[in-house]
Amino acid sequence: MSRILILDDEPHILQSLRRLLRAAPCNHGRQVFDLEVEAFNSARAALDRIEHAQFDLFLSDYRMPEMDGVSFLKAAKASQPDACRLILSGYADLNALLRAVNEVGIDRFIAKPWHDFELISAIAQSLAHRELLLENTRLANLMRLDCGDISASDLEASMLESVEPGITKVNWGADGSVVLDPDLLEPDQR
Incomplete structure (x- = not known):
């Protein structure tokens, strides 16, 4: 089960995303991801939840009244560095995109309105990439253990x-x- 946290200040966007992620199959190659989605319209509430639950992927709007998506994802990364980070935005602001890449290391920038297939594909690809990175880390740690480094x-x-x-x-x-x-x-x- 892959846990996803969605953050957007617009309730109808959250409803659309939840409905899409419940209905559409999320797979990458032969990997199939069952998704458990939690949605928030407040960055503060989402950050509180991150302190108590582990997530595999964060999907955040860019422009929100409380905190922008880059700041939210930066805080999420500090708490859960192995989680995937995606930004969803209706504003094609090059400076915002550069900031998201440079400060947060986002996996994808997805434009609003999104195409359902592209969004699901981006999520599946990010989750598959995350699994590969975690497996590489696990294998590297086993090698360090064998070598006596840890x-x-x-x-x-x-x-x-x-x-x-x-x-x-x-x-x-x-x-x-x-x-x-x-x-x-x-x-x-x-």
Whole structure:
């Protein structure tokens, strides 16, 4: 199951995208992707959700009142760097496109109105590319383990972090105890 987060400030666009992604088959070659879609019309709400759930792909509008799509995708990348990032926009602004590529490393820029087949294809290609990158990383880590460059515990911690970001982070108190509430840490320990 591939999890997708869609962000657009226009409710009818969100409804159209959700309907399309539910109905159309998403495949690339022999790979078939079952999609689970979450849609948001607020960048802040979407960023809050990213803190608690892992996504495989982010699809964001470019122009929104709260935050532009590049800023949103930049924050999403910081939290979930392995996720695909696509921008959907009705404005063909070359500077915005360059900023999206240079600052965020987007996988695709899709123009509104979109062609359904092209959008689904872009999503499938991005997800397939992501799977290849993750597999390459896994194989490289196994090679590093065999060569002794990393320990088995470091590899396991890395794998856990990729599945559940922040799970391996421990907040230590000044007295050596584990602090479960980060708000209780001293300012210099945060």
